[in-house]
Amino acid sequence: MTDRNAAPLLSVRNLTVNFGGPDIVDDLSFDIGQGEIVALVGESGSGKSVGSLAIMGLLENATIQGSASLSGGASSGGQEAPTELVGLPARRLRALRGRRISMIFQDPLSSLDPLQTIGGQIREVLKAHTRLTGAALHSRAIALLEQVGIVDPEGCLALLPQRLSGGMRQRVMIALAIAAEPDLLFADEPTTALDVTVQAQVLRLLKGLRDQTGMAMVFITHNLAVASAIADRVIVLYAGQVVEDAPADVFFRRPAMPYSRALLSAAPRLEAVLAGYGHLEAPRGQVPSPGQRGTACRFAARCDDVRETPCLASMPSLVSIAANGEAHHTVRCARWEELAP
């Protein structure tokens, strides 16, 4: 799926977000390739949601710096000039949302309009982004529901969200998000609120949609087992920074950052997750809060491999550790070379 030679779909550089206080997201840089599924993992408060919402232009009262550049999507064959999302006027951002980048959230019930039928909500989104009317609008709505695996799409159109099960609601939510065929979907813990069997179904659905449509996806999760089930690449966020960014197979075999290792050794295997245990078990200690991140390695207080120098001397920078010919792999650890197995 991933073609590293092509220009990335989304290129985030030095993205920094604050709400008037300390920076919540700090110097975030990563790329999302066309059609790539990237798992964004990290403990609660690491800035996964804030970072994604900032890129989507959905944060209010936030100061956003840096760059998030969205290239021409699959639809335009990458011919369109890239669009800088940070600082884009609200109206132009709105026009991109839904059509180029879309987002789904954890709780599908509260995400849907409780007063409008599923059909009404799908038509609402289609009307916002397409010129479809009448029968064409209707059949597109049906096709979308079929695409997300709803068995009786005609009947579903007439229902209110409250009449659907949790899994069905999330499927409807996904249908809404892909209605205008976006190139990139942010999925913020889309399966966390679902029970385990449904969780697996929704994961399969999302992966299948990517295979079908070539839509890229940023999959936000606490759960490394879920990440391993869906991701092409894993980005680990710690205290507002990227600390490791690696292809999934490399990441799960040979994580380079001590924090990633701690997470992986604490994480249950996929079977355990699907049986109902599976939240990311944090290593001992606590994430420093945004105001107390200091100038040393932010993981130092919890790291088993910490040394006065170089760890506390300065903030390690994100460096590429990919050998020649290997896929993109970066890590933020001053001792990665010594610690490499």
Next chain:
Amino acid sequence: MGNGNLLYVLRLGGVKILLLLLVSITGFTLLHLAPGDPLSQFTLAPGMTAERLAQIAHGMGLDQPLWRQYLHWLHGIMTGDWGRSFRDQSPVLGIIVSHLTATIELGLAALGISFSLGLGMGLMGALRAGRTVDDVTSVISIILFSLPTFWLGLVFIYIFSVRLQWFPTGNFSSPGDRSIVGYLRHLALPALTLGLVSVPVWSRYMRTFAGEILKQDQIRTARALGLSSGRIIVHRLLRGALLPMIPVAGIYLPTLLSGALVTETVFSWPGIGRLFLDSLQYRDYPVVMGVLMFSAILVLVSSTLAELLHHVADPRLRA
């Protein structure tokens, strides 16, 4: 409408009729226990004798025991005969109807003012939560809430009628002036008074309901899907916040009546509020009871209509 719905309506109706009976009994009893006597207006008439007075009392049914008077009155009410005024013998229902137009006009004008201001203020406060607009609208609401209606009316009269002489001090119209503009000038101050004092109810509820919806994920999701802010404000926010306003309106609309009582008195507005106070002063029991029952019915009808409307308007209740 299914069977369940019919049953629901019947039960609702039954409870309300019981309530009406209770109101009428309480009103009737209190009125007759209160000091004062409807006959006092006749005692000072020249050439009045005790015999003649007793005759009048008999004619008015006042010599009967209270419970008999009540049953007689109740029977009349149910058969459409609301009795006759002690003052001029004209039928009570006719008197009420003739005073109703003035109250309805005042009420509608006041409602227009309070609804648009109140809903607008609440919505603005919610959309700008925690900012200056929110604080300002809250403070205005609190001030308006704590102002006594009669005081506000008197202040308006003092400022706009006495000092600035922009508006007349009261009454329905000036003698000889039948123009629309003249009428509106008379309506302005009472409508503004009654309207302003009921702004806080709508603005506080609207602020709460709209604030709750804005906190919901559905707003963020709608934005994530690329819906326009106009669409989101009208279709999600307004629709969602106005729905729970329906039962609130059903409860608070009738309180306009008590506001009208004061407003109509301050501005000598010839509506049923003033009719009620005048009749009370003259111990004109049939009219007082008539207005009381009329208001009680209005209260019940209004809240019932609101409940039914809410039932129809909320798709979740229909499903």
